[in-house]
Amino acid sequence: MSFEVFEEGDEFHVTGRLRDERPWAAGTVWVEHVHDMELAITVHRPDLTITAATARMHRFPHAECTDIEEAFAGLVGLNVARGYSRAVQERFGRSLGCTHLELLARTIGPVVIQSVASAATRLQDATRTQVAMTQAGSAWFADTCHVWATDGPSGPGPGMQKVALGWRPGTDEYPAPSVDEVRRRGAAEADGAPPWE
16 A cells, blocks of 8 residues: 645645555466556545545456445545544445445545644744644544553553653654653753753
């Protein structure tokens, strides 16, 4: 799978592509290129709502596979933040859609979220991102993975713990420091020492 994101004004144009190949079949009677499918969506940046969606199958195993392409226009109106994966599975999971396009659709959600953060960093708009995260309670990231768990097996995940300690994504080195390091730096800063040494 591969994804490309282009930003245009208040919109993100995202294209995901899935190719399924069998290198072992090259030069044999077996099919080498099994699937080549593409899903393109447009997301309204301010509210993260999908405003356009188009599925295209370039390579597929059955003539009828393409019958499901138009159904993926049903992504329009979905918000790619919380609850997105579940909504995609309810609309296109199992016999309701295409396994490959449904996987692309689910994966596009996190791609958009990363694009929002990336665009803010590129625009050196860390202050706006920090304010938005504080106001939203880290809603963009909440429960997206074990790092951003709001209530994991051992309590909040490391990302949530760092935010609670005053750290904000995109404000220092990559990868982000550990919870212990954020805590140490906060204590050093409170004692008047340079926190990032």
